[in-house]
Amino acid sequence: MKPYLAPFLLLFSLSLSSFPAAAGGIAELKAFLAETRSAKASFVQVVVGKSGRKPQESAGIMAFSRPGKFRWSYEKPYQQLLVSDGVKLWSYDKDLEQVTIKKLGAALGSSPVAILAGNSDIEKSFTLSEPGTVDGLEIVDAIPKDKDSTFARVRIGFADKQPRLMEVRDNFGQVTTLVFSSFERNPSLPNGMFSFTPPKGVDVVGE
Numbered sequence: 001m002k003p004y005l006a007p008f009l010l011l012f013s014l015s016l017s018s019f020p021a022a023a024g025g026i027a028e029l030k031a032f033l034a035e036t037r038s039a040k041a042s043f044v045q046v047v048v049g050k051s052g053r054k055p056q057e058s059a060g061i062m063a064f065s066r067p068g069k070f071r072w073s074y075e076k077p078y079q080q081l082l083v084s085d086g087v088k089l090w091s092y093d094k095d096l097e098q099v100t101i102k103k104l105g106a107a108l109g110s111s112p113v114a115i116l117a118g119n120s121d122i123e124k125s126f127t128l129s130e131p132g133t134v135d136g137l138e139i140v141d142a143i144p145k146d147k148d149s150t151f152a153r154v155r156i157g158f159a160d161k162q163p164r165l166m167e168v169r170d171n172f173g174q175v176t177t178l179v180f181s182s183f184e185r186n187p188s189l190p191n192g193m194f195s196f197t198p199p200k201g202v203d204v205v206g207e
Helices: 005-009 025-035 105-110 111-115
Strands: 037-047 054-067 071-074 080-085 088-093 098-103 126-134 136-144 151-159 162-170 175-185 203-206
Touching: 025 126, 025 136, 025 151, 054 111, 071 111, 111 151, 111 162, 126 151
Parallel strands: 098 203
Antiparallel strands: 037 054, 037 175, 054 071, 071 080, 080 088, 088 098, 126 136, 136 151, 151 162, 162 175
């Protein structure tokens, strides 16, 4: 089983380097949203279940263009891909040779990905708070206002107006931690990056 995509859509046991302190988590988040139109970064993701079994680790590259366009590519240990053009969401599993297509819809507004890739009106969908500074990162917690949300909290660590860490805790006790590196703000990204054509011969499920 390869549960790497699900935590991100439902979307600090890692050792972090120290970064210069800033003005506060909420101020860092709002500055990021105001000044960032697009971004690209490498990531390492660790998923820890409620049972405390061996963490599942994966790595890859993500990119987004606000609002609503994103590409989340898992390269190791398995190749999986999430792509959205802001209207449709493609989920491609290379090993299973299967593509699932869904409407992105209004669900984006209250999902973890919306915090980075959505619009700037984040407080419409989330209640924000500042737990303080952890390992030199300014922390902001985002609690979804939607009572039917599948996750309980998103925690983001900022430094220099850039997200360095994201932790998603779902309603079943599972914690997904993402650490970003090589973060590029406002790079020029081709439009084709946020669309997907299923390879010939794969099963297509959905629209």
